[in-house]
Amino acid sequence: MAFLASFFWGWLLGSLLLGLAMGWISIVQHGEGVSKKWKRWLAALAVVLVAAAASRLIPGRFGYWLDLGLIMFALYLCGCAAGSWLRDWVVSRSAPAA
Amino acid sequence: MHGLFRWSGKWWPGVIPLVILWGFAAWTSTVPLEADLAQRSTTALKDTVLDKRRIVVAGRDVTFAAEAFSEEGRLSAVASVEAVPGVRLVNDETRLVPEAKPFVWSAERDVVRVTLGGSSPLPSSKSKLMEAARAMLGGVEVSDRMNLARGAPQRFDAAALLLLDQIAKLKDGKITLSDNKVTLSGMARELGGREAIAAALKNLPEGYSVAANDVKAPPYIFQAYKDPVAVTLTLTGYVPDNNAHAALVAAAGRKFFSEKVVDNLKASVGAPSGFAAAVVPALGALSRLSTGTLVVSDREVKLSGDALYEAAATQIRAGLGKEFPQGWQFKPEISVKPTAAPVDPTVCQQLFTDLLGKARIRFESGKADIVADSAGLLDRLIETALRCPNANIEVVGHTDSDGEEGANQALSEKRAQAVTDYLVKAGLPANRFTSTGLGSTQPIAGNDTDQGKAQNRRIDFVVR
Missing domain, CATH: 3.40.1520.20 (hypothetical protein tt1634)
Structure with missing residues (x-):
């Protein structure tokens, strides 16, 4: 992992920034989110994919692409979480003044 | 935490650009990553002795095939590749180099x-x-x-x-x-x-x-070539030692009275037994040819060339093999030199005088037995006699002054007769020859030196 991070830090940083932006936007975005049921299915899918990657079931290039995708997705999620939390913090600080 | 869970429902739109980003990343990074891993794996195996090494990288998985020279070497090679940072899996296709039995x-x-x-x-x-x-x-x-x-x-x-x-x-x-x-x-x-x-x-x-x-061992080769144009006898090849070398060159000098002996012989071990006993008579036979080559290869003697007349060819073909030691083979390829044009008796006399001026017919000491070394000279005398078929020839024997005159007279007669017999045996008509002995009465040199005596002990041919 450390090797991959050093090799592709650009793409990983891109995912993280994308996540930050998406998290920042999502706080003030109107409209429907993903339903609970869907979240469960997606979470299950993520678990299956992580398990497949961890057990190194998928060989060759597909295995590498899966690893790459999962790392980028994980950083995206981290970015989203950080972005949402930051935006929420900013919004809640400015709300009493308004 | 609850907030995060609530907000996460709205994070999905970003997944679309993320997937695009992922696609780009996969598109651009796969080949360089594979090349980098292949190069690192190769470097990791630099000090490991392997044969038929093959490294193929797909994604982060390395397929490693090689033949190792020991089980420890094989395991440590696989471990080296597994330890390369970034490698996810190693498909181990290594095996041991096959064992040869017998080696x-x-x-x-x-x-x-x-x-x-x-x-x-x-x-x-x-x-x-x-x-x-x-x-x-x-x-x-x-x-x-x-x-x-x-x-x-x-x-x-x-x-x-x-x-x-x-x-x-x-x-x-x-x-x-x-x-x-x-x-x-x-x-x-x-x-x-x-x-x-x-x-x-x-x-x-x-x-x-x-x-x-x-x-x-390579064949033990001795060669002699008689060149009538250059008037040389060239000796090449090997002789057993320096003594045999000197003896052979001396024998060649006696047998080839007019040719210059060119000696290119080298001494070497490995001569077949009876070497000198076979080569000396073979040289004698070569001396009887007008032109010829003698090749002795191990125990095989090949003599080729032209004899001066038919009877000489027959004698050489039949006689030489009998003189060889046990186990030696003789392969003669003797033809006969075309007969030279006839000449009148005066020219014949001149030719006899020239020949006998170069060399003398030699006999065993105190006896009337012609020595083998004179065969070449006698063949030339016979060839000359054949060129003047109408001339009658007197064979005259002379001795030096040593000993009693009566004995010298008898010896000179016997020697002249021996030469005449030799000529007749070679096919010349007996009625053309008379033999006379003059003892020591007609010296051509002083009898006070060995050299003078040697000159006086002679046979002359006189055309009548």
Whole structure:
């Protein structure tokens, strides 16, 4: 992992920034989110994919692409979480003044 | 935390650009990543001795195929590749180099090249043998047909290097090392080479032995060429030692009275037994030819050329083989020189005088037995007599003044008769010849020196 991070830090940083932006936007975005049921299915899918990657079931290039995708997705999620939390913090600080 | 869970429902739109980003990342990074891993894996194996190494990288998975020379080497090579950062899986397709039983290595030499074949235990010993072969063999092409195999006997390199040294001494042949048994065949490059190889094989490393040594010595060649144009007798090839050398050159000098002897002989071991006993009479036969070549190869004597007349050809063909020691073969290829144009008796006399001026017919001391060395001279006298068929010839014997006059007279008559008999035996009509003995009454030189006496002991041909 450390090797991959050093090799592709650009793409990983891109995912993280994308996540930050998406998290920042999502706080003030109107409209429907993903339903609970869907979240469960997606979470299950993520678990299956992580398990497949961890057990190194998928060989060759597909295995590498899966690893790459999962790392980028994980950083995206981290970015989203950080972005949402930051935006929420900013919004809640400015709300009493308004 | 609850907030995060609530907000996460709205994070999905970003997944679309993320997927695009992922696609780009996969598109651009896969090939460089594979190249980088392949190069790192190769570097990790730099110090490991392997054969037929193949590294194929797909994504982060390395397919590693190679042949290792030991189980420990194989495991450590796989571990080295597994330890390369970034490698996810190693598909281990390594195996051990096949074991050769028996472990056979060979070096074969033919006209143009030396081929190293069979098995070699390690790439390093293989290249060492190739290098040594190139160094030892000078400009000869060395071809590498060696495989790698396990199961070499101990001290293989030392044994193989010693055997390579022996292949340099062969003209052609093959040396095979099967486990620790050595087999040799072929022909040594030089006389004495076979003995040198046998001596060198005593230095084989401990445990090695010679199963068969069929190296043959090259033929022991002696050649003599009588050139009637240059009036030379050229001797080439080998003689057993310096004594035999001197004796042969002296014999050639006696038998070839008018030719200059060109001596290119070399002394060498390995002569067949009875060498001098066969070569001396063969030289005598050559001296009777007008032009000819004598080739003695081991125990085979080949004499080719032109005899001066038919009876001489028949005598040489039939007679020479009988004079050889046991086991020697004679292959005559004798033809007869075309008869020279007839001349009148005066010219004949001149020719006799010229011939007898160059050399004398020689006899055993105090006897009337013609010595074999005079056969060449007598053949030329007979050839001349055949050119003047109408001339009658008086064969006159002379002696020096030593001894009693009566005895000298009798000896000179007997010697003149012996020569006449020789001529008649060669096919000349007996009625053309008379033999006379004059004892010591007509000296041509002083009888007070050995040289003068030698000149006085003579046979003259007088055309009547």
